[in-house]
Amino acid sequence: MKDNKLNQLSNESDVISPKLDGKSTAVKVGIDLGTSRSAITTSKGERMVMASVVGWPKDAISAKVFGHRVLVGDAVLENRMGLQTCFPLADGNLAFTQNAGDQKETLRKAGLHLFTALRQAAKAAEGQSVHAVIGAPAEATRENKQAIIDLAREAGIDGVMVVSEPFAVAYALDALEDAMVVDIGAGTIDLCRMAGSLPDAEDQVTIFHAGNHVDARICELLREQRADIQFSPNMIKKAKERFSSVVDTNKRALVTFPVNGRPTEVDITDQIQTAVGELVPHIVDGIQKLVSTFDPEFQHRIRSRVIVSGGGSQVYGLQEALEKGLEDLGGGRVMILDDPVFAGSQGALKLALEMPAEYWEQL
Amino acid sequence: MSAESNTSENDGKRGQIRNVEELRNKGIQKVRVVGESQLKEMAREAAARAVLELAEELKVSEEDRRSLVGRAQKQILDGDPGPLPQIIPSPVSKPDAQVAHLPDEEQVEESPATLGLQEQEMLIQLSKLISKDWRSELATVRDSHKSQVDRLEMRIEELTRALRVTDQVLTKGGESVVNPASKLKPFDNKKEELLDQLFQANVALREISASHGAGSLSADSEEGRMS
Incomplete structure (x- = not known):
């Protein structure tokens, strides 16, 4: 978002930058650290989404x-x-925490570069601090959260807090009680029930069958059924993002792939629908798990307010498919966010802004 | 030409005849076969009729209605709309012929306007179906627009609030931006509690990190889940 007023204010802020004195004038940012893409929203009104990938030139020429x-x-x-490319996150976590040797160091450096890029996206003036609330997967390990804090600080972010990603989404919407958030990302699907308090481990579920698994499944189905076509995972990902649906529609997923080097239009509607459709039972299972372990008197309340965010929420027909899946649990209402990509980072920014200044000073 | 004789005489239309036989095997005695071009013509007329019916419901001037119908027919039917069809108020119903006759394609194309009573009836049914389909489509679009407007209104409210807070942050330089006395809302006390819990959890995380070092935490990493 670049509202005119905000834009004007941010310019004014730049003009008066000599008066800035570190922490009291810190730029607050909310970051949704994603396996595939990371989103950042700042108190200056800037927001941006970037692929969570780092590349080094292969040789002197490149x-x-x-x-x-x-x-x-x-x-x-x-x-x-x-380029030699490196994705610093895997399954929602910083990948270096699960590796060893040279690879660990490469992944750690990639993570550091990603945080540095996010720090730059905050557009802080010289000498101005940056305070960030960073969203992590619901069931991220303590080690991973510590790694996020360490790398973010190393990248020049002065104050860092880590928060469960679906909690950030719930906070953005003021849905802090009687609600359930389902955040569908590339690496993980995070579910979190909100009951008016800070969600604990038993209030959250992370499913590792997410967007990347869907991409892999489409590739697998295509290799089985159309061995003649050539494709890369990136081509499949783009096709999925454009055509993903869990219901039958007249719209066909016609994608151009090379067949023996010749561009050929191929209908991959069935493969996409099959792979995407496999997500639904996982999500319904997750919802069921969180509903069934909740106070029986209030189970219907969280079922009646299931909020779906994240890039994966844009699957056509997902709302109906999830509501159909909830029928076995007594029915429920599902709401798909209209701005799913930035919902997490906006909630994190809201937390950063509403966090008392003395807390930031202590950090 | 009967269906039976067609089987032996015309191999090129075997698929069509087999379908007729299958229907007869299932006990359907009365079958009427309609030529493809005739069917297309009927569909075009039914669509034109549906456009007319829908246009009649609109509260616009006659001139606008005619212009609307003309454009709709041109776009939807993909061609010159031609003369508008006459709507028959109460079509006479008549049973189909006992034995199917495959109409001659050329004959049908030569006289497309001469439709029998059966075709007229089918035409009306088809136009009703198309009108119904379009009406439900319009209703779906209206509902979808309404829910989109609702969501956008909620979002505008949310952004307006965020803008207000950001405005204060930028003008006051990041100081505690909201006067506690002026922001009292039912959930605010709970929010303060949540923020405090979140802060304490992060402080604990930092303390553990400082005392143990990053490399020695994998053993208890599973129990370290927190928000």
């Missing part, structure tokens, strides 16, 4: 072509032929 030693974000995907 280094000269790109003019940078390291590239971060969508530029890496666009120029990946000349």
Whole structure:
């Protein structure tokens, strides 16, 4: 969002930057650290989403072509032929925490570059602090949360707090009680029930069958059924994002793939629908788990307010499919957010803004 | 030409005839076969009729209605709308012929306007179906727009609040932006509690990190879940 008024204010803020004195004038940011894409929303009214990927030029020639030693974000995907690419997050967690040796160090550096890019996206003036609330998967380990804090601080973010991603979404919507948030990402699907208090471990579920699994499944089905076509995972991901649906529609997923080097239009509607449809039972199971372990007197309340966010929420027909799945539990109401990509980062920003200043000072 | 004789005489239309036989095997005695071009013509007329019916419900001037119908027919039917069809108030119903006759394609194309009573009836049924379908489609679009407007209104409210807070942050330089006395809402006390719990959890995380070092935490990482 770049509202005119906000834009004007941020310019004014830039003008008076010499008066800034560190923490009291800190830029607050909310970050949704995603396996595939990371979103940032700032108190200056800026918001941005970037691919969570880092690339290094393969050789001196490509280094000269790109003019940078390291590239971060969508530029890496666009120029990946000349780059060594690295995704610093896997299944919602910083991947280096689960690796060893040289690979660990490479992944750690990639994570650091990603945080540095996010820090730059905050557009803080010189000498101005940045305070960030960062969303992590619902069931992220303590080790991973500590790694997030360490890397973020190393990247120059002065104050860091980590929060469960679905909780951030709930906070953005003021849905702090009688609600359930389902955040569908690439690495994980995070579910969290809100009962008016800070959600505990038993209030949250993380499902690892998420967007990346859907991509892999579509690739698998295509290899089985159309061995003649050539494709990359990135092509499949783009096709999925454009055509994903869990219901029969007249719209066909016609995608151009090379067949023996010749561009050919291929109908992959069935493969996408099958792979995406496999998500629904996992989500319904997760909801069932959180509902069935809740106070029986209030179970109907959280069933009646299931909020779905994240890039995966844009699957056509998902709302109806989930409501149908909830019929076995006595029915429920599902709401798909209209701005799912930034809901987490907006909630994190809201937390950062409403967090008392003395807390930030202590951090 | 009967269905039976067609089987032996015309191999090129075997698929069509087999379908007729299948229907007869299932006990359907009365079958009427309609030529493809005739069917297309009927569908075009039914769509034109449906457009007319829908247009009649609109509260607009006659000139606008005619212009609307003309454009709709041109776009939807993908061609010159031609003369508007006459709506028959009460079609006479007549049973189909006992034995199916495959109409000659050329004959049908030569005289597309000469439709029998059966075709007229089918035409009306078809136009009703199309009108019904369009009405339900319109209703779906209206509902979807309404829910979208509701969501956008909620979002505007949310953004307006966020803007107000951001405005204060930017003008007051990040100081505690809201006067506690002016922001009292039913949930605010609970929110303060939540923020405090979140802060304490992060402080605990930092303390553990500082005392143990990053490399020695994998053993208890599972129990370290928190919000």
